[in-house]
Amino acid sequence: MSLKGFHIVFITVTTLLALSLGVWCLAVNRGAGAPGYLTGAIFCFAAAAGLLTYGVWFYRKMKRLRLIT
Amino acid sequence: MEIPYTTTARPDTGLWNAKIGIWLFLASEVMLFGGLFSAYIFLRLDAAPGHWPRGLLNVPVGTMNTAILIASSVTVVLAWAALKMRQFSKYKFYMGITILCGIVFLVVKLAYEWPIKFHHFGAKITPAALEKYEPYLGNAHLREGGYEPRVEISGHLENPEALHDESIREYHIKLDAANAEPLNPDNDRPRFWPAPMSDKIAHVSKDDVQLASMYVPKHSTFFATYFTITGLHGLHVLGGVIVFIYLWLPVSARLYKRNPEQLANRVEVAGLFWHFVDLVWIFVFPLFYLL
Incomplete structure (x- = not known):
């Protein structure tokens, strides 16, 4: 696997981590009602959205530059 | 002599030398x-x-x-x-x-x-002495909520010499929030933002301690x-x-x-x-x- 392939795998795993972290924060917030966790959940979902956007941008850029065939 | 396949891929494997090396x-x-x-x-x-x-x-x-x-x-x-x-x-x-x-x-x-x-200290209390330190542990409250019990009193060790000096029979611990206010529901679960340390100091007898250590691998x-x-x-x-x-x-x-x-x-x-x-x-x- 090339660096660009590994990078796409890495960004995918990282996006999943951010999503699951967000869900975990929401679950703790519902159980304990701690406001810090709600902020954490919002931050995590925003990070997941950012990573997903970056992943798509990166894939398109690599295609455009013909570094991914 | 030039080493082959340092920049171009080997035709049969499709890989250059360093790439196969790094994956192995x-x-x-x-x-x-x-x-x-x-x-x-x-x-x-x-x-x-x-x-x-x-x-x-x-x-x-x-x-x-x-x-x-x-x-x-x-x-x-x-x-x-x-x-x-x-x-x-x-x-x-x-x-x-x-x-x-x-x-x-x-x-x-x-x-x-x-x-x-x-620089953070924890003293694990012996099972026989858990009741004695209930004001710092709050285990009855934790049991009611279905949480795991606390067996450790932690915080900043105010008399670090007690770790090595056998003649000193007590640890003086400036308590973490969880031990200072064990009944506070905010302390039932791990916090996202760490709570500040309290000013309360607990005196824990060495006879009641199973294991005392800083937060190092031995802990x-x-x-x-x-x-x-x-x-x-x-x-x-x-x-x-x-x-x-x-x-x-x-x-x-x-x-x-x-x-x-x-x-x-x-x-x-x-x-x-x-x-x-x-x-x-x-x-x-x-x-x-x-x-």
Whole structure:
């Protein structure tokens, strides 16, 4: 696997981590009602959205530059 | 004699030398970290109730370090892409940021996260004395909520000489929030933002203590595995940073002028290693900091 392939795998795993972290924060917030966790959940979902956007941008850029065939 | 397949792929395998080398190396690394993670999971599953510490690590700092490593993975790929497009100044810029991210990660770990633990103290109370220290443990309250019991009183050790001096029969502990206000529901679960230490001081008799230690590997299986895995991971980060610094120094400019594709391949191989190291952290972070 090339660096660009590994990078796409890495960004995918990282996006999943951010999503699951967000869900975990929401679950703790519902159980304990701690406001810090709600902020954490919002931050995590925003990070997941950012990573997903970056992943798509990166894939398109690599295609455009013909570094991914 | 020129070594073949340093820049071009071998026709039968489709790989150049360094790429097959790094993947074999990474396969061995997967086994190394896989073994350590397995050990951690089995030790944790087998821990007695209340004996696996939770919420002792600083989640916001861990999150920041995770973000730093993710950012460094992005910049290392951008550095490699810049080389492929023959934009050497952009390569230097992105590689510089990658190096900076690696150094910041290590500094946070070695100058902040670890030293704080070395100065934090915990005394595990013997089962017979748990009732005596109930005002600091709040186990009746925890039982009602269905939470695991507390068996440790922790905080800042005000008389550190007590650790070595047998004539001193008590530990004076400036309490953590969880022991200062054990009935506060905010302390039932690990906190996202660490609570400040209280001013309350507990006097804990040595006769009632099973094990007293700073937050070092000796303290618990948790800290033994934490320091082993994060220490090994930190060494990998250090190794990556050293390689990146070499690839950033003037030697890279000379190689770039002579054979830019060979430099791009070297950066790709180092980048693969860096991604692996970052991927390990992506597993370390939730396992140690959150769960």
